[in-house]
Amino acid sequence: MCAYPSSSKLFVVTTSGMLRVLDFESQAWLQQKVLEKRTPTCICVNPNGQELVIGCTDGSVLIIGVSDLELIQRMSQIDCEITSVQFAPDGMHVAVADAHNCVGIFRRERNVLESGKEVPWLYVGRYRSHHGRIVGLQFILDKAAGIIRLVSLAQDRVIVEYDLSSSMAATGVVVRCAITIEETAVPTALLQLPPGCQQGEDPNKIFLVSANSESKLKVLDIIGLTGVHDNRPLEEQDSHCLQTLLGPTFGPPPHRLLTLPPDEQGKQYVVYATPHKVVGLIKLPLDGNPNCSMGLIAHAGEVAEMCASHDGKLVLTTGGSDCGIFLWEVDPSALEASAALGGSGIEPFEALIPGGKGGELYDEMLDYFYLAQLRAQGEDTTEERKVTGLAPVEAVPELMQAFGYYPSKFEIRDMVHEVRRKGKDSVTFSDLIKLFVNHKPVNDVSLEEIQQAFHHLGAEPVTGILKWEQLRMMLMRMGESLSESEIQTAIARLTGSSLSGREDFMASTFAENVESMC
Secondary structure, three states: OEEOOOOOEEEEEOOOOEEEEEEOOOOEEEEEEEOOOOOEEEEEEOOOOOEEEEEEOOOOEEEEEOOOOOEEEEEOOOOOOEEEEEEOOOOOEEEEEEOOOOEEEEEEEEEEOOOOOEEEEEEEEEEOOOOOOEEEEEEEEEOOOOEEEEEEEEOOOEEEEEOOOOOEOOOEOOEEEEEEOOOOOOEEEEEEOOOOOOOOOOOOOOOEEEEEOOOEEEEEOOOOOOEOOOOOOHHHOOOOEEEEEEOOOOOOOOOEEEEOOOOOOOOOEEEEEOOEEEEEEEEOOOOOOHHHEEEEEEEEEEOOEEEEOOOOOEEEEEOOOOOOEEEEEOOOHHHHHHHHHOOOOOHHHHOOOOOOOOOHHHHHHHHHHHHHHHHHHOOOOOOOOOOOOOEEHHHHHHHHHHHOOOOOHHHHHHHHHHHHOOOOOEEOHHHHHHHHHHHOOOOOOOHHHHHHHHHHHOOOOOOOEEEHHHHHHHHHHOOOOOOHHHHHHHHHHHHOOOOOOOOEEEHHHHHHHHHHHO
């Protein structure tokens, strides 16, 4: 479903092949049309309010007039299910994502079909830019450059920007850049942030935010980059992540993100929906403060789709299989009160440290922070000590490990970039707390995740046994590779036992040994 850009009309498509128009203020059905021999999957309205684009399970893309619901053009160049459709802000392009992880582009350009019929839309091409399901497809109006951009994000952890001006029917779709934004987490949603909403950032720059499977939000600066292939190891490539932030934790990670128009006071919010049950609000700017987000149970099961009214005062959700459409009035006063009661500055983040401020872990973190300052000045120096309240940024990875969070090289790269891009070469204790809370995993590693990791490393399917030689080979060759001595040292510290080279590992016993060492 999708909402009309300037009135209370709502357009709904159903799996039975019905297109219906609802006035959600009067709650009356205004029009309906049967899409014969078609099963629609997604719908979007042109920002000018004159056309609808509908994607179908057979790959058909339908352009339909809003006033009479009559078919303007049917495009059938795609041979698999359409999963997402989007209109460009100027209505001159339509982009579609399909089940084969491809992005297709149509341009408003009169052309003549083989049958001799003249039609208003031209099929530009289709590009398989991902090897995972596409979770975000968005047009972006770049006022500074005077162009419209198109980006896609998929579960393969890659975000892709397309060059619309260079994409032609004769040559196909052209990719401008492709950037890997995650190492282990899986992206779930994509959103363009409103200009100037992030404090301290250039209001003329365009920033995107992605949600991932680890309940994190990442603020990205990738618009306008060029280059597709970077052969360097992933952790050595340039970081384009400005911030990693704690996202809503009221349910599964969000799979829909939508910016609401500013309210009467100029404040802005993002509404989100999770795959199951929960819909909520996040206050902008994004900073990871848990008191600046809320969630409620909106449906008994799946939350299939979500949209907002043109004025942002209502959010509409549907559960799909529950055959209902719910209207939610947006009242951010409770969220504002929660943010105020939760404290300001570093207080909300201190509350997320196990034991809180003054707890055992907090005191240990403070001790390690002072130790980092002493080590920066030289542990054996005889000069007068200067307590600056600053630790060098090079000490951040070791401090995180001392705090109990063990980031990968990829995560260290993003963390250091987050600090250095602000022109800082040192961090305060408050900076460290925010980095720790925003970057560390929300949940501890479960036995199921250890079993899954053993499976991917080559454990025997029936017994679940992983042989030492197989483990050694995989850890030395795959991902962020380790030397054999590093592997042995890590396992000894995790399990308390040294390796003879004849060990077999099982996920359950490995987890028990690790737990006994904690």
